[in-house]
Amino acid sequence: MRLYAGHSAKLYRQITGDLFTVIWSIGWFLVGGVVDGAIRVLADPARSVAEHGSAMGESLNRAGEQAGRVPGVGAELQRPFTDAAGSVEEMVRAANDQVATIETLATLMGVVTFAIPFLVWLLLWLPRRIRFVRTAGAARRLLDSGAGADLFALRALASEPVSALARISDDPVADWRAGDRAVINKLAATELGRYGLKIPVEDARPERRSTT
Structure with a gap:
């Protein structure tokens, strides 16, 4: 199987095209990574809320457990802490959902940023390379025959x-x-x-x- 022409301008064009394809692919892969990272930064506030909310919920639950140990009125004292911990947990779940949504969007946008220019160039470059390999292979078979x-x-x-x-x-x-x-x-x-x-x-x- 011949991948390249003999020493000629065509050979240099093929090598240049192949090198450009590698550089183009790596470049847009890096750009896609930058886009992914830039969007993920938007999730930092929600991630911070989730982390602090989890810590707050644990503190409220511990406080409620302590209040529940008070004889006679423990259950009444514990209820406000339990309700507050439940509200905080809902806030944490919402923040985590927001983080997951942003991270999914970041992955999608990163892939799209890379895939569109990569596929456009691939559709221009790959058929020519395949056509050359097939033609060169046919010529080789004719020589062998x-x-x-x-x-x-x-x-x-x-x-x-x-x-x-x-x-x-x-x-x-x-x-x-x-x-x-x-x-x-x-x-x-x-x-x-x-x-x-x-x-x-x-x-x-x-x-x-x-x-x-």
């Missing part, structure tokens, strides 16, 4: 820019039809180089002309 340089030279004639073809030959189509091995090999090498592949050794050999 015995496809020669002529096939990939023809592919280069159909896909390479005219300026690139002109650097290979003044008339690459005519040379391809005439079976000029030097031109065919250059065309095939250009096409296969896009996928990090090389033409087979037997195809790369220049055509030997018989001398009689």
